[in-house]
Amino acid sequence: MIYLDNAATTALSKKALEKLITVSQEVFGNPSSIHSFGRKANLILRQARQEIAQVLQVPTDTIIFTSGGSEADNLAIKGYALANQKRGKHLITTAIEHHAVLHTMQYLEERFGFDVTYLQPIDQQITAEQVKDALREDTILVSVMYANNETGNLLPVQEIGQLLKDHPAVFHVDAVQVAGKVPLYPEDMNIDFLAASAHKFHGPKGVGFLYSKQASFDSLIHGGKQERHHRAGTENLPAIAAMATALVEQFKFKTPHLEHVIGLRKQFFEQMAGIDYYLNQDENALAHIINIGFPNQLNEQLLMQLDLAGIAVSSGSACTAGVIQNSHVLEAFYGKRSPRLKESIRISFSETNTSEEVTKLTTILKEIIGGTATWHLKQQ
CATH class of the missing domain: 3.40.640.10 (Type I PLP-dependent aspartate aminotransferase-like (Major domain))
Structure with a gap:
């Protein structure tokens, strides 16, 4: 996991x-x-x-x-x-x-x-x-x-x-x-x-x-x-x-921890090259959080498929857990009718995460988005 x-x-x-x-x-x-x-x-x-x-x-x-x-x-x-x-x-x-x-x-x-x-x-x-x-x-x-x-x-x-x-x-x-x-x-x-x-x-x-x-x-x-x-x-x-x-x-240990997280973040984006996505954050955002959306990919399905693959991410605040609700933050950014509300997920790192975990995440994300994840998920 x-x-x-x-x-x-x-x-x-x-x-x-x-x-x-x-x-x-x-x-x-x-x-x-x-x-x-x-x-x-x-x-x-x-x-x-x-x-x-x-x-x-x-x-x-x-x-x-x-x-x-x-x-x-x-x-x-x-x-x-x-x-x-x-x-x-x-x-x-x-x-x-x-x-x-x-x-x-x-x-x-x-x-x-x-x-x-x-x-x-x-x-x-x-x-x-x-x-x-x-x-x-x-x-x-x-x-x-x-x-x-x-x-x-x-x-x-x-x-x-x-x-x-x-x-x-x-x-x-x-x-x-x-x-x-x-x-x-x-x-x-x-x-x-x-x-x-x-x-x-x-x-x-x-x-x-x-x-x-x-x-x-x-x-x-x-x-x-x-x-x-x-x-x-x-x-x-x-x-x-x-x-x-x-x-x-x-x-x-805040400095080495931050450097490690920055490295994981950089690796994630390098490995997602060629995939159609957008970010719901500015370039000066806290390195630990990636709020990312994939056009025409429902976040509810992404979360479910990632969970089946043994990867835990979220759609936003844990304080609305149990039901996937539209993010009030993204509503403030884009309005209540924006498709981004249904397409965005939050990935958040700590210094305990590893490069190997990021590689598995990006591999499975690309399989899900590319429509080739069925066999892989059944093998988990």
């Missing part, structure tokens, strides 16, 4: 798994307890927070542990908007955000009367100029993802951060697709909130973190005083420790 859906989730690294098991077995105390078991657990918790803060080059107390990227996005957007709505009720985001952001914005519109501006991509791009033009005196928050999870396109986070230095609105960045892959220093980019999820960088599922420079925002979960009073509940210590281990490991 060949796994090429790393933008959806990644395999747990060996070191992260070892940390997960060790902490589960040996450090089972509640980090909030004052006895020796609790103190030992609290030490592991503080070490994990410090390790993540060091990777981001931020103060340790700015890291809040969550159940993943979706909760981190919700906590930042809902929490800040509801706590600061007397200052203004205008929010800015883009039409190509992850649903963890889009559905949160829609909730604030429908339930609390917020006014949300959804920036539409122009030639597949969101620009800082669009954000500048959308800003108002009552704008209190701007939310823009670092890299799109379906196309890999990078958004102008650095430019937007600089722009917002002269405006009171806070800046939230969904960095789920880039954490562990690119240098990520929120203070240098004037980012107020940054969300990440462990399972995107070879950590466990069900855990993530929110970097928060801001202190004035409401909690979503009430109860205890954990996580600077912003996220009640006993921390998932084994998963948090494993997440920190995974992030440190990814950061340490």
Whole structure:
């Protein structure tokens, strides 16, 4: 089996798994307890927070542990908007955000009367100029993802951060697709909130973190005083420790990992020479993601045939799994009637993939598109 859906989730690294098991077995105390078991657990918790803060080059107390990227996005957007709505009720985001952001914005519109501006991509791009033009005196928050999870396109986070230095609105960045892959220093980019999820960088599922420079925002979960009073509940210590281990490991080897992925990407396109295809991404997209379409080839059938051949790719976000739905990102690019919505698939690499896997992928893709895949697939 060949796994090429790393933008959806990644395999747990060996070191992260070892940390997960060790902490589960040996450090089972509640980090909030004052006895020796609790103190030992609290030490592991503080070490994990410090390790993540060091990777981001931020103060340790700015890291809040969550159940993943979706909760981190919700906590930042809902929490800040509801706590600061007397200052203004205008929010800015883009039409190509992850649903963890889009559905949160829609909730604030429908339930609390917020006014949300959804920036539409122009030639597949969101620009800082669009954000500048959308800003108002009552704008209190701007939310823009670092890299799109379906196309890999990078958004102008650095430019937007600089722009917002002269405006009171806070800046939230969904960095789920880039954490562990690119240098990520929120203070240098004037980012107020940054969300990440462990399972995107070879950590466990069900855990993530929110970097928060801001202190004035409401909690979503009430109860205890954990996580600077912003996220009640006993921390998932084994998963948090494993997440920190995974992030440190990814950061340490980010350059050779990126070089490896760039090599796989180059090989893919070299081996697809002569095949009719188009790309739904720009040349500066995250190297790990290829969003590609094949004219007159239904993505549903492509996915099924690749799966039968033992290759896992996707049609877009895993958060709509179970049903192949049209991509809201590609709809924003091309409109709801474009044939590209039914022809495009997403291939996403990690450093764990190999050249041999890419060769098998391109070989089978060419057989499917050329109509010669029947015999080959029956032999799998």
